[in-house]
Amino acid sequence: xxxxxxxxxxxxxxxxxxxxxxxxxxxxxxxxxxxxxxxxxxxxxxxxxxxxxxxxxxxxxxxxxxxxxxxxxxxxxxxxxxxxxxxxxxxxxxxxxxxxxxxxxxxxxxxxxxxxxxxxxxxxxxxxxxxxxxxxxxxxxxxxxxxxxxxxxxxxxxxxxxxxxxxxxxxxxxxxxxxxxxxxxxxxxxxxxxxxxxxxxxxxxxxxxxxxxxxxxxxxxxxxxxxxxxxxxxxxxxxxxxxxxxxxxxxxxxxxxxxxxxxxxxxxxxxxxxxxxxxxxxxxxxxxxxxxxxxxxxxxxxxxxxxxxxxxxxxxxxxxxxxxxxxxxxxxxxxxxxxxxxxxxxxxxxxxxxxxxxxxxxxxxxxxxxxxxxxxxxxxxxxxxxxxxxxxxxxxxxxxxxxxxxxxxxxxxxxxxxxxxxxxxxxxxxxxxxxxxxxxxxxxxxxxxxxxxxxxxxxxxxxxxxxxxxxxxxxxxxxxxxxxxxxxxxxxxxxxxxxx
Amino acid sequence: xxxxxxxxxxxxxxxxxxxxxxxxxxxxxxxxxxxxxxxxxxxxxxxxxxxxxxxxxxxxxxxxxxxxxxxxxxxxxxxxxxxxxxxxxxxxxxxxxxxxxxxxxxxxxxxxxxxxxxxxxxxxxxxxxxxxxxxxxxxxxxxxxxxxxxxxxxxxxxxxxxxxxxxxxxxxxxxxxxxxxxxxxxxxxxxxxxxxxxxxxxxxxxxxxxxxxxxxxxxxxxxxxxxxxxxxxxxxxxxxxxxxxxxxxxxxxxxxxxxxxxxxxxxxxxxxxxxxxxxxxxxxxxxxxxxxxxxxxxxxxxxxxxxxxxxxxxxxxxxxxxxxxxxxxxxxxx
Numbered sequence: 125x126x127x128x129x130x131x132x133x134x135x136x137x138x139x140x141x142x143x144x145x146x147x148x149x150x151x152x153x154x155x156x157x158x159x160x161x162x163x164x165x166x167x168x169x170x171x172x173x174x175x176x177x178x179x180x181x182x183x184x185x186x187x188x189x190x191x192x193x194x195x196x197x198x199x200x201x202x203x204x205x206x207x208x209x210x211x212x213x214x215x216x217x218x219x220x221x222x223x224x225x226x227x228x229x230x231x232x233x234x235x236x237x238x239x240x241x242x243x244x245x246x247x248x249x250x251x252x253x254x255x256x257x258x259x260x261x262x263x264x265x266x267x268x269x270x271x272x273x274x275x276x277x278x279x280x281x282x283x284x285x286x287x288x289x290x291x292x293x294x295x296x297x298x299x300x301x302x303x304x305x306x307x308x309x310x311x312x313x314x315x316x317x318x319x320x321x322x323x324x325x326x327x328x329x330x331x332x333x334x335x336x337x338x339x340x341x342x343x344x345x346x347x348x349x350x351x352x353x354x355x356x357x358x359x360x361x362x363x364x365x366x367x368x369x370x371x372x373x374x375x376x377x378x379x380x381x382x383x384x385x386x387x388x389x390x391x392x393x394x395x396x397x398x399x400x401x402x403x404x405x406x407x408x409x410x411x412x413x414x415x416x417x418x419x420x421x422x423x424x425x426x427x428x429x430x431x432x433x434x435x436x437x438x439x440x441x442x443x444x445x446x447x448x449x450x451x452x453x454x455x456x457x458x459x460x461x462x463x464x465x466x467x468x469x470x471x472x473x474x475x476x477x478x479x480x481x482x483x484x485x486x487x488x489x490x491x492x493x494x495x496x497x498x499x500x501x502x503x504x505x506x507x508x509x510x511x512x513x514x515x516x517x518x519x520x521x522x523x524x525x526x527x528x529x530x531x532x533x534x535x536x537x538x539x540x541x542x543x544x545x546x547x548x549x550x551x552x553x554x555x556x557x558x559x560x561x562x563x564x565x566x567x568x569x570x571x572x573x574x575x576x577x578x579x580x581x582x583x584x585x586x587x588x589x590x591x592x593x594x595x596x597x598x599x600x601x602x603x604x605x606x607x608x609x610x611x612x613x614x615x616x617x618x619x620x621x622x623x624x
Numbered sequence: 625x626x627x628x629x630x631x632x633x634x635x636x637x638x639x640x641x642x643x644x645x646x647x648x649x650x651x652x653x654x655x656x657x658x659x660x661x662x663x664x665x666x667x668x669x670x671x672x673x674x675x676x677x678x679x680x681x682x683x684x685x686x687x688x689x690x691x692x693x694x695x696x697x698x699x700x701x702x703x704x705x706x707x708x709x710x711x712x713x714x715x716x717x718x719x720x721x722x723x724x725x726x727x728x729x730x731x732x733x734x735x736x737x738x739x740x741x742x743x744x745x746x747x748x749x750x751x752x753x754x755x756x757x758x759x760x761x762x763x764x765x766x767x768x769x770x771x772x773x774x775x776x777x778x779x780x781x782x783x784x785x786x787x788x789x790x791x792x793x794x795x796x797x798x799x800x801x802x803x804x805x806x807x808x809x810x811x812x813x814x815x816x817x818x819x820x821x822x823x824x825x826x827x828x829x830x831x832x833x834x835x836x837x838x839x840x841x842x843x844x845x846x847x848x849x850x851x852x853x854x855x856x857x858x859x860x861x862x863x864x865x866x867x868x869x870x871x872x873x874x875x876x877x878x879x880x881x882x883x884x885x886x887x888x889x890x891x892x893x894x895x896x897x898x899x900x901x902x903x904x905x906x907x908x909x910x911x912x913x914x915x916x917x918x919x920x921x922x923x924x925x926x927x928x929x930x931x932x933x934x935x936x937x938x939x940x941x942x943x944x945x946x947x948x949x950x951x952x953x954x955x956x957x958x
Contacts, residue, residue, distance in 0.1 A: 148794060156915060158705040166661045166705050166919050241673045246661050249670050301707050317706065317717070318915065319907035320793040340793045346903045349787055352775045356783035509655025509920050516659045516671070548662060548671065 146605075147337040149618055152350040152359035156318050156343035160304035161297065162285040163237070164244045169282050171388075171529045175615045176341055179323060181306035182218065182286055184231065184279035189611040189620065191387065191437050191533045193277070197226060197286050197307065201276050203268070207568055210254060210275070212264045218330040220288045221305040221312075228264050232257045233289035235266075247283045250275065271566055273573055277532040309334040309619045318343060323618070331619075339618040354379065354601050361602040363616050367424045367481065370599040379601055384610035385428045386598045387531045389435055390480060392473070392490070392591035393515070393524045393542075395551040399469050400522045404461040405499070406588035408454035409523070410447050412497045418489055419594055422482045428595040432581040433528065433538040435595040437612050440535035440577040445585050454497040468500040473523040474514075477505045480527050480596065487525050490593075516548045524551070527596070531613035535577035536565070543584060552589050635937055642933040643695075643926065647688050650922050656680065657704050657920040678704060691926070700930075701923035705916060710927035714909060718931065719802035720790055721897050721908030727805070727824055728831035728893060733886070735832070736839035744847040744874070745867050755840065763837035768899040770830040775903070778826070786823050788905040827904040831896050835889050842885045846878035853877075879950045887943030891936045 153175075159167040162177040186196035200213035218226035238245045239252035253275060256267040278284060286307065292300050304312050309331065310323035323339040342359060344350045351369050353359035355376075365373075374381030399405050415429035434441040455464070463469040473491065477484040484505065491501040504521065506514070514520045530538045544561045545553035560580045567573035584590060600616065602608050609620040658674045675681040679690065694701060700710035743755045765773070778785045790804065791797060799807050805824065808817040850856065851874050859869045897910030905911070909928060916924040 150793075152788075156911075158703075158915065158919070159707045161707060165707055166657065166921075169661055242677070244674060244677045246670065246674065248673070249667050298708060314793075314796065316789070316793075316907045317713075318901070318911040319789045319905050322793055338794070342788050342793065342905060344788055344905055346775075348772055348775055349903060349905070352779040352787055355779050356787075358783070358786065358788070507655070508918070509660060512659035512662070513655040516662060546667075548668065 146623060148340065149336040149338070149361070149606075149621060150340045150342065150353075150359045151616065151618065152344050152353035152362035153341045153616070154345060154347075154350065154362075154364040156345065157315075157321060157341070158317065160301050160312070160315075161287075163234070163283045163287065164246075169246050171282070171531060171614060174282075174531075174613075175617055176321065177285060178308065178615060179310045179339065179618055180304065180308045180312055182226075182308050183284045184212070184286060185276060185284070187280050187531070187611075187613060189609050189613075191531070191612045193280055196280065197231065198279070201279070207271050208268055210266050210268060212266075214262045214264065215330060216262060218307050219328050220291065220307050221326055222288075222291060223328075224288065224290065226286065226288075226307050228259045228262055230289045231286055232259060232264060234286045237287075238283060245283055247278065250278055251283075271568070273565075273567060273570065274532075274534050274536050277534050281532045281537075310339055313338070334619045335622050336618060354603065357603065360606060361600065361608065361616070361621065363598060363600045365599055365601065367426045367599060370426075370601060371424060373601045378604050380604065380606075381599065381601050382608055382610055383426055383597045383599050384612060385435065385437070385595045386610075386612055386614040387435060387437065387533060388527055388529045388596045388614055389430060389433065389538075390427075390483070390486065390525065390527050390593045390596060391433065391542075392593065393520055393526060393551045394588070394590055395518070395520050395522050395524070396554055396589075398522055399471050402461050402469075403587055404457040405463070405469050408457040408463075408497060409494060409499055410585075410588040410591050411450045411457070412454040412493050412499065413490055413591065413593070414449045414493060415593055416449070418486055422485050422489060423594075423597075426481075426597040426599065428597070430592045430595050432585055433542060433590065433592050434535060434577075434581060435530075435533075438530065438533035438535065438538065440539070440574050440581065442578050442581075445578070445582045447585050447588070451493070451497050454499075458498040463498045465496065465498045468495070468498045470500045470502070471523060472504055472521040473501045473525065474504045474506050474511070474521045475525040476508060476511065479508060483525060486593065515551060518551060518553065520551045523591075525593075529614065531615075535574065535581070539577055539581055539584070540564070543580070543590060554589075557584065557589065631941065635934075638937060639930060639933055643692070643930060644688070646926055646929045647691065648684060650920075650925060651684050651687070655920055657922060660920050661704075691923075695930075700927040703916070703921050703924040705919045705921040705924065710923050713912065713924065714927055714931055716802060717907060717909045717912050719804075720906060721894070721901070721910055723803060723805045724824060724828055724831065724897060724901070724906060724908060725890075725894055727828040728835065729886075729890060731828055732832040732836035732839060732893075735836040736843055739836075739840050740843040740847055741867075741870055741875070743844050744851060745870050747866075755844070759837040759840045759844075761837075762833040763841070765834070767830050767834055767896045768903060770833050771827065771900055771903040774826045774830055785826060787826060790823050790907055791820060792823075827900050827906050830903075831893055831900050834896075835886075835893050838889050839882060839886055843878055843882045846881050847874050850874035850877045876950070880947065883943055883946045883950055887939055887946075890939050894932065894935060894939075 155172045157173055157176050159165055162168055162181055167173050183196045184198050186194050188194050197215050197218055198212045199215050203210055214228045214231050235251055235254060237243050239248060241248055250272060253270040253272050254266040255269045258265050288305055291305055309326055309329045311326050313324040314322045320340055320342045325333055325337050327333045347365050350362040351365055354362045370381055373379050394400050394406060419427040419429055431447040432445050473487060475484055475487040487503055491503055494501050511526055528542060540561055541547045541549050543552050543557055544550055545558045564573050564576045598614055600608055600610060605624050607622050607624050658671055662671060698711060703710050703713055706713055739755045743752045775787050778787050801807050805820050808820060856869055856873055859873050897908060898914050901908045901910035902914050913928045
C-alpha cells in the first residue's frame with residue numbers, strides 16, 4: 125500500500141512538473157467563446173467573454189482594474205464646447221497582428237459599422253449617435269447626432285472594439301471568424317470551439333509585449349473540472365468556483381487565492397403588478413431581508429451587501445442611501461395593509477438555480493425571512509433565456525431574482541436601464557421614476573447627472589421599487605509563482621498576470 | 625429495390641416530421657435569441673431591427689417554409705452564436721462525437737461480452753453475484769455522474785490524466801481530417817494515437833459504463849437461457865468444453881436480443897454526449913448542442929436535431945440488418 129501511495133505521489137509530482145512551463149499560462153476558464161466578432165451577436169454582449177476579447181483586441185478606451193478609464197487605441201477624447209461634436213486622437217505606433225498599422229480609418233470604419241442597423245450590433249442605438257466623421261492626421265472629429273453623455277464610457281464597454289478595416293473587408297465575416305486578428309497583446313494561434321483557444325504573445329504590442337509567450341484559455345463550464353484542473357496543475361489559474369472550494373484550495377500548499385468585489389450585483393426585480401402596487405408590501409419585503417446574514421452564512425463572507433443598484437466602485441455610489449434590516453418595521457407595514465404571519469400576503473418570486481453562486485439558496489433564505497414577517501413567497505425556478513424573454517415582455521413575476529453587470533460603473537447602465545419604464549429591461553414602470561430618470565439621459569453636466577441618479581436611487585430605495593441584495597465577489601485561484609491583479613470589471617486578463 | 629425506396633421515403637418523412645416539431649417547439653418555448661442579445665439600453669427599434677436581420681419577424685409557417693427551402697439546398701442557415709454556416713459547424717464537430725461514441729461503444733461491448741461470458745462460463749455464484757452487482761452499480765449511476773467521479777478520481781489519484789479537451793492544447797495538430805483517432809491509426813502514427821487516447825479514455829469510459837451494464841445484463845441472461853437448450857446438451861455429450869459451447873453455440877443465439885438492446889442504448893449513448901462533452905470540454909456536436917440551447921441558437925439547434933435524428937434512424941436501420949443477419953428466420957420469411 126505504501127508503495128502504491130508512493131507511486132501515486134511520485135506520478136502526481138511528475139505530472140505537475142510536466143505541466144509547469146513558465147512561458148505558458150493556462151487558464152481554466154468558465155465559459156466558451158463562440159464567435160470572434162466582438163461587435164455582433166450574442167457573444168458581443170456576454171460580459172464573461174470579454175476577457176478573451178480584451179486579450180486579442182483593443183478597445184477605443186480602456187479601463188484600469190479599479191474601473192477608472194485610461195487610454196486604449198484612443199489617447200484623447202472629448203466634446204467641443206456646445207457638445208455638438210466629439211474629437212478622438214488615435215494612438216500612434218499601434219499595429220494589427222498582420223503588421224499593418226492601426227489607422228484612424230480603422231477607428232472610423234469600426235464606429236460607422238457599429239452604428240449601421242444592417243450590421244446587427246446590439247448597441248447600434250448608441251453608436252449611431254455619432255456621424256459625419258472627418259480625419260485630420262490622427263485626429264478624428266464627428267458630429268453628435270444625438271447627445272449621449274455616456275458615449276465615451278461605452279467606448280470601454282460592450283462591442284466597443286476596434287477591428288481592422290482592410291483585413292475584415294478582404295476576408296469577410298466568415299473569413300474573420302476563422303482567422304481573426306486584432307491589435308491587442310495576444311494573437312490567436314489556434315481555436316477549437318467548446319474546447320480551448322491558444323494565444324501567442326504579440327511582440328509589437330503598443331503597450332509592451334506581455335510576459336507570457338503562450339496563453340491557453342481552456343473552456344470548462346463545469347466548476348468541478350476547473351477545480352480539478354488547478355488542483356492537478358493542468359491549469360495555472362481559474363475563477364468562478366464555489367466559495368467552499370475557494371477556501372479549500374487557497375489554503376492548500378502550492379496554490380493561492382485572491383478575491384475582489386466585482387461589477388456584478390444580485391437583485392430582486394419588483395414588477396409593479398398586483399400586491400406589489402402596495403408600497404407597504406414592497407417596503408416590508410425590503411426591510412425583512414438580512415443581507416449580512418445571507419453573505420456570511422451562504423456566501424462565506426464573499427459578497428458586499430448593497431442597498432441601491434450602485435456598487436461602491438460605481439460613479440453614483442453613496443453610502444448615505446441605506447435600507448435597514450428591521451423585521452419589526454416589516455410587520456408594522458404589513459399590518460397596515462391587513463397582513464400578518466397568520467394572514468400572509470402571497471406572491472411568486474422567480475430565481476435562477478446554479479447560474480450565480482447560491483442564487484436559489486439565497487432566495488430560499490429570503491423566502492424564509494419573509495415568512496416570519498407575514499409574506500408567503502412561492503419560489504419558481506427559471507432559466508436564463510426565460511428570464512430575458514419575460515423581462516423583455518415585462519412579464520416577470522412580482523419578484524424576480526437576477527444579476528446585473530455594469531463594468532463601466534455608470535448609473536445610466538444600472539439604475540437607468542433597469543428602472544426606466546420605456547427600457548425593455550425595466551420591470552418597474554411608473555411615471556414618478558420615469559420623470560426623475562428621463563431628463564438625466566441627456567444631462568450635459570456630469571456632476572448634476574450623477575447627483576440626479578443618486579437622488580433617484582434614494583427615492584427608489586425609500587419606496588422599495590427594487591431590492592438590491594449584494595455585490596458579487598470573484599474568486600481566483602492560481603499556482604505558486606504567479607501574481608494576479610484582479611479586475612473589478614470581472615475580467616481575468618492574462619496581461620494582468622505575471623511571474624513572481 | 626422497392627424496399628430501398630420505401631426505406632429512403634420513410635427516412636425523409638421522419639426527418640420532415642422531426643423538423644416541423646422542433647421548428648415549432650423552439651419558437652413557442654419562452655426565450656428567444658433576440659432577448660438574449662439585447663444589452664442594457666436597447667430600444668424596441670433595436671429589437672425589431674435584430675428580429676428582421678435574423679428573419680424572426682415573419683410568421684412561424686413563413687419562417688419554416690423559407691428554412692425548408694434552404695435546407696433542400698443543404699443550406700441550414702447561419703449560427704447566431706458562432707456566426708458560421710450551420711452545416712459547416714456540424715461537419716466540423718461531428719467527427720469528434722462519432723469517435724467518442726465509437727470508442728465508448730467498443731469499451732461497452734468489450735466489457736459486456738467479457739463479463740457475460742465469464743459469468744456463464746465460470747458458473748460460480750460468487751462471480752455471478754459480483755458481476756451482477758457491478759452491472760447494477762454501473763447502470764444505477766448515470767454517465768454524467770460517472771464523469772464527475774472520474775474527474776474527482778483524477779484529482780486524487782492520477783493527475784497525469786487529462787480531463788479536458790481532445791488533445792494537448794499546447795501542441796499543434798496536423799491531421800487532414802477531424803477523425804483524429806482513426807486518422808492516426810490508418811497512418812500508423814501510434815504515438816499520436818496513444819496521446820489522443822489519453823484524452824478520450826475518461827469521457828468514453830463515463831459514457832460506456834451504463835451501456836456496458838445494460839448489455840451485460842441482457843447478454844448474460846440470454847446466454848444462460850441458451851445454455852439450457854437441447855443443442856447445448858448435445859454439444860456437451862460430444863465432449864466440447866463449456867467455454868467452447870458458450871462461444872461456439874450459445875453466443876450466436878444470445879446475440880439477437882443483445883443487438884436489439886445495443887441499438888436502442890446506442891441512441892441514448894449519443895444523447896449522453898451532450899453532457900459528457902460539456903464536462904470534459906470535448907469539442908463535439910454534443911457540447912455544441914448544449915451551448916446552442918443555452919444561447920437559443922435556433923438554426924444550429926434545428927440542424928443538430930436533424931443530424932441526431934438521422935443518426936438514430938441509421939442506427940435503427942443498421943440494427944435491423946444485423947438482426948436479420950443474426951436470425952436466419954427473418955431472412956427466409958420474405
